[in-house]
Amino acid sequence: MFYLLNNLIQMKILLNNETLHKTLKPFDNIGFVPTMGGIHEGHISLIxxxxxxxxxxxxxxxxxPKQFNSKRDFISYPSNIKNDLAILKKIxxxxxxxxxxxxxxxxxxDKSxxxxxxxxxxxxxxxxxxHFEGVLDVMDKLTNLIKPKKIFMGKKDYQQxxxxxxxxxSNYKTKVIGCKTIRNKNKLAxxxxxxxxxxxxxxxxxNISKKFLKLKNEVKKHxxxxxxxxxxxxxxxxxxxxKIEYLENRNVKNLKISNKYLKSKIFLSYHFKGIRLIDNF
Structure with a gap:
């Protein structure tokens, strides 16, 4: 109990830019994990x-909101600040x-x-x-505000x-570190x-995910x-x-279409009951 309370005291919640600047000013070697909430084990591994x-x-x-190309998708995005903070406070x-x-x-x-x-x-x-114009715009602004030494992002959103x-x-003295995709016990990203x-x-x-993951071995034969x-x-x-949007094999270095097994990944996006899911393997 004391350990958890001690961690709550150490962790500081910053709600505006003035507090952010004042708090981060003394520090140089800052690691940054950007999220949109909906905190899960993947985020925790980055942290x-x-x-x-x-x-x-x-x-x-x-x-x-600027990285959503659908108002419905933005409104339905599963973010719960209270729940997220309860999880983060335990780290x-x-x-x-x-x-x-x-x-x-x-x-x-000003327009981006x-x-x-x-x-x-x-x-x-x-x-x-x-979508990605919105992602790059917000990452540009967040990096400029926080000035981190390193940014940690997951490989599940590999194109991102x-x-x-x-x-x-190319624009900051900041390294972006790609971290492995975290899957649950049934192999879902x-x-x-x-x-x-x-x-x-x-x-x-x-079950759908398991079927797609098997393709990684099957493509070797082709x-x-x-x-x-x-x-x-x-x-x-x-x-x-x-409904599958794309199922393609691409080079991991430049994301160009590739018919080679080595140094490539299979990229997938599909819709299940109106929910869009992505993966790569």
């Missing part, structure tokens, strides 16, 4: 990495939680000038117009990690959107991997009663 490799760790909780050695308001992030009303290249309009960028890493490391599923549907999605994945996409849509 523990930051605690291990930096002197101070700050976690942000901010549901950024030893976490230092700061930053919970800004919209005006704290978007102090300037961030535009992603045509070659990057693949995978999620192809299906979510303006790829774009953010290239952007931030952890995601805040999983909270939108009831127990029955979660079980179905876990010379034209993406042709095989195209055939599998049509088969799985009927078999699993889902």
């Amino acid at each position: 523990n990495k930051s605690i291990k490799y930096t002197d101070k760790t700050i976690v942000s909780i901010f549901v950024n 030893p050695k976490i230092d700061f939680i930053y919970i800004p308001k919209f005006k704290d992030i978007y102090e300037s009303k 000038k961030i535009v992603i290249k045509r070659s990057d309009k693949i995978l999620c960028a192809k299906f979510r117009k303006g 990690l790829f774009l953010v890493k290239n952007f931030i490391e 952890l995601s805040s959107r999983n909270f939108l599923l009831d127990k029955k549907d979660l079980k179905k999605v876990e 010379k034209y991997i993406n042709k095989f994945l195209g055939q599998t996409k049509r088969k799985f849509e009927k078999l699993l009663d889902i």
Whole structure:
């Protein structure tokens, strides 16, 4: 009990930019974990990495409306500040939680000038117009405010990690560290959107995930991997009663389409009962 209370005293919640600047000013080696809430074990693994490799760790909780290309998706996003704080307060050695308001992030009303290249309009960028411009915009603003030495992000959102890493490391003296995807005992990649599923549907999605994960070994047998994945996409849509946006094998270094097994990942996005889920393996 004393240990938990001691941790609550140490962790400081920052609710505006003035407090943020004043609190972080004395520190240099800051680790930053950006989140939109819906805290789960995947987030916790990122936080523990930051605690291990930096002197101070700050976690942000901010549901950024500018990265949603659907108002319905924004409204239904599963964020619960009270629940998130209850989870975060149990993590030893976490230092700061930053919970800004919209005006704290978007102090300037100037329109963002961030535009992603045509070659990057693949995978999620192809299906979510303006999404990554919104992601890069908020990461630009958060990095400028916090000035972290390192940012820790998960590889489940691999395209996001790829774009953010290239952007931030080109514009700041900040390293973006990609951390492994955390899966539950049934091999489903952890995601805040999983909270939108009831127990029955979660079980179905876990079974769907297992079927897709088996593809990683199956593609070894095929010379034209993406042709095989195209055939599998049509088969799985009927078999699993889902709508697949993409199922593609791409190079991990540049995200270009690849028919090679080595140094590549299979990227997946699909809709199950109106919920959009992504993975890579």
